[in-house]
Amino acid sequence: MFRNLPWKSIRLAFILLAVIALNSFTRIRNSARKVTQISIHIDHPDQPLMTSETxxxxxxxxxxxxxSQLKDGLDLNTLEISVRxxxxxxxxxxxxxxNGKLSINIKQRVPVGRVFLGTRSFYIDTEGINVPLSDFYTAHVPLITGKVGGISRQKLTEVLQYIQADSFLKKNIIGLKVLDQSVLEMYPRNQDFVIDFGRPIxxxxxxxxxxxxxxxxxxxSSLGKYKRLNLRYTQQVVCIK
Structure with a gap:
Protein backbone atom coordinates (compact mmCIF):
# COMPACT_ATOMS: atom_id res chain seq x y z
CA MET A 1 0.00 0.00 0.00
CA PHE A 2 2.83 2.43 0.94
CA ARG A 3 4.65 1.65 -2.29
CA ASN A 4 2.00 3.46 -4.28
CA LEU A 5 2.26 6.68 -2.28
CA PRO A 6 3.79 9.67 -4.16
CA TRP A 7 6.82 9.96 -1.88
CA LYS A 8 8.53 12.62 -3.99
CA SER A 9 5.50 14.87 -3.77
CA ILE A 10 5.20 14.24 -0.04
CA ARG A 11 8.86 15.09 0.54
CA LEU A 12 8.51 18.29 -1.49
CA ALA A 13 5.42 19.22 0.51
CA PHE A 14 7.26 18.67 3.81
CA ILE A 15 10.22 20.73 2.59
CA LEU A 16 7.89 23.54 1.48
CA LEU A 17 6.10 23.52 4.84
CA ALA A 18 9.44 23.60 6.66
CA VAL A 19 10.61 26.60 4.61
CA ILE A 20 7.33 28.44 5.26
CA ALA A 21 7.54 27.69 8.97
CA LEU A 22 11.17 28.84 9.13
CA ASN A 23 10.39 32.07 7.27
CA SER A 24 7.42 32.75 9.54
CA PHE A 25 9.54 32.14 12.63
CA THR A 26 12.30 34.41 11.30
CA ARG A 27 9.80 37.14 10.43
CA ILE A 28 8.15 36.97 13.85
CA ARG A 29 11.52 36.95 15.60
CA ASN A 30 12.76 39.87 13.47
CA SER A 31 9.63 41.95 14.11
CA ALA A 32 10.07 41.43 17.85
CA ARG A 33 13.57 42.91 17.73
CA LYS A 34 14.17 46.50 18.74
CA VAL A 35 15.97 49.42 17.14
CA THR A 36 19.49 48.99 18.51
CA GLN A 37 21.30 51.91 16.90
CA ILE A 38 20.44 55.22 15.22
CA SER A 39 22.74 56.71 12.59
CA ILE A 40 21.91 60.23 11.35
CA HIS A 41 24.07 61.48 8.47
CA ILE A 42 23.79 65.10 7.31
CA ASP A 43 25.54 66.29 4.15
CA HIS A 44 27.96 69.25 4.23
CA PRO A 45 29.20 68.63 7.80
CA ASP A 46 31.42 71.71 7.43
CA GLN A 47 28.28 73.87 7.01
CA PRO A 48 25.91 72.38 9.60
CA LEU A 49 22.57 74.17 9.73
CA MET A 50 21.62 71.38 12.16
CA THR A 51 23.26 68.47 13.94
CA SER A 52 22.30 64.84 14.38
CA GLU A 53 21.51 65.60 18.03
CA THR A 54 19.03 68.34 17.12
CA SER A 68 14.52 50.51 21.66
CA GLN A 69 11.29 50.75 19.62
CA LEU A 70 10.07 47.44 18.20
CA LYS A 71 11.01 47.19 14.53
CA ASP A 72 7.52 45.95 13.66
CA GLY A 73 5.94 49.03 15.27
CA LEU A 74 8.14 51.56 13.47
CA ASP A 75 6.48 53.17 10.43
CA LEU A 76 9.42 54.12 8.21
CA ASN A 77 7.23 56.11 5.81
CA THR A 78 5.84 58.27 8.63
CA LEU A 79 9.34 58.71 10.04
CA GLU A 80 10.73 59.79 6.65
CA ILE A 81 7.91 62.32 6.19
CA SER A 82 8.60 63.70 9.68
CA VAL A 83 12.28 64.20 8.79
CA ARG A 84 11.45 65.84 5.46
CA ASN A 99 20.57 44.18 12.65
CA GLY A 100 18.27 46.87 14.06
CA LYS A 101 20.32 49.84 12.84
CA LEU A 102 18.15 52.79 11.81
CA SER A 103 19.84 54.98 9.18
CA ILE A 104 18.63 58.52 8.41
CA ASN A 105 20.36 60.35 5.54
CA ILE A 106 19.60 64.06 5.24
CA LYS A 107 20.30 66.62 2.53
CA GLN A 108 20.25 70.10 4.04
CA ARG A 109 18.73 73.13 2.38
CA VAL A 110 21.40 75.44 0.93
CA PRO A 111 21.06 79.16 1.76
CA VAL A 112 21.70 81.64 -1.06
CA GLY A 113 20.58 84.82 0.72
CA ARG A 114 19.65 86.17 4.15
CA VAL A 115 16.59 88.40 4.55
CA PHE A 116 16.30 91.16 7.16
CA LEU A 117 12.75 92.38 7.84
CA GLY A 118 12.74 94.51 10.96
CA THR A 119 13.26 92.13 13.85
CA ARG A 120 12.84 89.07 11.62
CA SER A 121 15.68 87.38 9.79
CA PHE A 122 15.83 84.13 7.81
CA TYR A 123 17.60 82.49 4.89
CA ILE A 124 16.29 81.88 1.38
CA ASP A 125 17.45 78.58 -0.11
CA THR A 126 18.05 77.40 -3.68
CA GLU A 127 14.33 76.62 -4.07
CA GLY A 128 13.20 80.01 -2.77
CA ILE A 129 12.05 78.51 0.55
CA ASN A 130 12.35 80.39 3.84
CA VAL A 131 14.84 78.63 6.13
CA PRO A 132 15.37 79.49 9.82
CA LEU A 133 18.73 80.77 11.00
CA SER A 134 21.01 78.16 12.53
CA ASP A 135 22.57 78.06 15.99
CA PHE A 136 25.50 76.11 14.56
CA TYR A 137 26.51 77.86 11.34
CA THR A 138 26.25 81.29 9.71
CA ALA A 139 26.04 81.13 5.92
CA HIS A 140 28.13 83.71 4.05
CA VAL A 141 25.45 84.92 1.65
CA PRO A 142 24.22 88.38 0.54
CA LEU A 143 22.03 90.30 3.00
CA ILE A 144 18.64 91.24 1.56
CA THR A 145 16.65 94.26 2.74
CA GLY A 146 13.88 96.50 1.44
CA LYS A 147 10.53 95.48 -0.02
CA VAL A 148 11.29 91.76 -0.22
CA GLY A 149 7.61 90.86 -0.51
CA GLY A 150 7.25 93.04 -3.60
CA ILE A 151 9.50 90.98 -5.86
CA SER A 152 8.93 87.57 -7.43
CA ARG A 153 10.55 85.02 -5.13
CA GLN A 154 11.48 82.95 -8.17
CA LYS A 155 13.30 85.89 -9.79
CA LEU A 156 15.02 86.90 -6.56
CA THR A 157 16.20 83.32 -6.05
CA GLU A 158 17.46 83.21 -9.64
CA VAL A 159 19.60 86.31 -8.99
CA LEU A 160 20.92 84.89 -5.71
CA GLN A 161 21.75 81.53 -7.27
CA TYR A 162 23.68 83.23 -10.06
CA ILE A 163 25.72 85.14 -7.48
CA GLN A 164 26.48 82.00 -5.48
CA ALA A 165 27.50 80.03 -8.57
CA ASP A 166 30.05 82.64 -9.71
CA SER A 167 33.31 82.80 -7.72
CA PHE A 168 33.82 86.53 -8.40
CA LEU A 169 30.26 87.61 -7.58
CA LYS A 170 30.11 85.38 -4.51
CA LYS A 171 33.03 87.31 -3.00
CA ASN A 172 32.05 90.70 -4.40
CA ILE A 173 28.29 91.12 -3.80
CA ILE A 174 27.47 91.31 -0.09
CA GLY A 175 24.04 92.98 -0.10
CA LEU A 176 20.85 93.52 -2.08
CA LYS A 177 18.02 95.98 -1.53
CA VAL A 178 14.59 95.57 -3.12
CA LEU A 179 13.03 98.87 -4.22
CA ASP A 180 9.68 99.68 -5.84
CA GLN A 181 8.69 97.78 -9.00
CA SER A 182 11.13 94.94 -8.18
CA VAL A 183 14.17 97.13 -8.82
CA LEU A 184 17.35 95.84 -7.18
CA GLU A 185 20.29 97.73 -5.74
CA MET A 186 23.44 95.80 -4.91
CA TYR A 187 26.36 96.57 -2.64
CA PRO A 188 29.89 95.33 -3.40
CA ARG A 189 32.48 94.43 -0.80
CA ASN A 190 34.98 97.16 0.16
CA GLN A 191 33.63 99.66 -2.39
CA ASP A 192 31.74 102.95 -1.98
CA PHE A 193 29.57 102.73 -5.11
CA VAL A 194 26.07 101.28 -5.41
CA ILE A 195 25.06 98.99 -8.28
CA ASP A 196 21.74 99.89 -9.91
CA PHE A 197 20.79 96.46 -11.23
CA GLY A 198 17.25 97.36 -12.24
CA ARG A 199 14.59 94.68 -12.47
CA PRO A 200 15.71 91.02 -12.38
CA ILE A 201 15.79 90.54 -16.15
CA SER A 221 42.50 102.29 -10.71
CA SER A 222 39.22 104.11 -11.36
CA LEU A 223 36.88 102.21 -8.99
CA GLY A 224 37.10 104.91 -6.33
CA LYS A 225 35.85 107.61 -8.72
CA TYR A 226 32.26 106.39 -8.94
CA LYS A 227 29.24 106.59 -6.64
CA ARG A 228 26.79 104.61 -8.74
CA LEU A 229 26.90 102.04 -11.55
CA ASN A 230 23.83 101.59 -13.73
CA LEU A 231 23.47 98.13 -15.31
CA ARG A 232 20.03 98.64 -16.82
CA TYR A 233 21.27 99.32 -20.32
CA THR A 234 22.28 96.72 -22.89
CA GLN A 235 26.01 96.15 -23.46
CA GLN A 236 27.15 99.06 -21.32
CA VAL A 237 27.63 100.24 -17.77
CA VAL A 238 26.68 103.84 -17.03
CA CYS A 239 28.97 105.26 -14.33
CA ILE A 240 27.97 108.20 -12.13
CA LYS A 241 30.64 110.09 -10.22
Missing part, protein backbone atom coordinates in the same frame (compact mmCIF):
# COMPACT_ATOMS: atom_id res chain seq x y z
CA UNK A 55 17.38 66.11 14.50
CA UNK A 56 17.02 63.29 17.02
CA UNK A 57 15.56 65.69 19.59
CA UNK A 58 13.00 67.07 17.12
CA UNK A 59 11.95 63.54 16.11
CA UNK A 60 11.51 62.55 19.76
CA UNK A 61 9.22 65.56 20.21
CA UNK A 62 7.17 64.55 17.16
CA UNK A 63 6.96 60.74 17.36
CA UNK A 64 8.65 59.71 20.59
CA UNK A 65 12.00 57.99 21.32
CA UNK A 66 13.29 55.86 18.45
CA UNK A 67 15.85 53.88 20.43
CA UNK A 85 9.07 68.24 7.20
CA UNK A 86 11.91 69.69 9.27
CA UNK A 87 12.44 73.24 7.97
CA UNK A 88 16.17 72.85 7.27
CA UNK A 89 15.78 69.54 5.39
CA UNK A 90 15.52 69.40 1.60
CA UNK A 91 15.55 65.61 1.15
CA UNK A 92 15.69 62.61 3.47
CA UNK A 93 15.92 58.82 3.26
CA UNK A 94 15.23 56.39 6.10
CA UNK A 95 16.20 52.71 6.19
CA UNK A 96 16.13 49.98 8.84
CA UNK A 97 18.65 47.13 8.69
CA UNK A 98 18.14 43.54 9.80
CA UNK A 202 18.76 89.78 -18.46
CA UNK A 203 20.54 88.65 -15.30
CA UNK A 204 23.50 86.95 -16.95
CA UNK A 205 24.08 89.83 -19.37
CA UNK A 206 24.04 92.46 -16.60
CA UNK A 207 26.47 90.55 -14.41
CA UNK A 208 28.82 89.95 -17.34
CA UNK A 209 28.83 93.69 -18.08
CA UNK A 210 29.57 94.42 -14.42
CA UNK A 211 32.45 91.94 -14.25
CA UNK A 212 33.99 93.34 -17.45
CA UNK A 213 33.72 96.89 -16.07
CA UNK A 214 35.15 95.89 -12.68
CA UNK A 215 38.18 94.16 -14.19
CA UNK A 216 38.94 97.18 -16.41
CA UNK A 217 38.43 99.63 -13.53
CA UNK A 218 40.85 97.67 -11.34
CA UNK A 219 43.51 97.92 -14.04
CA UNK A 220 43.17 101.70 -14.45
Missing amino acids: VNKLLIEKIGPLQ NLKMVQQAQVALGL RIREKFKNYQAFFQKAVVD
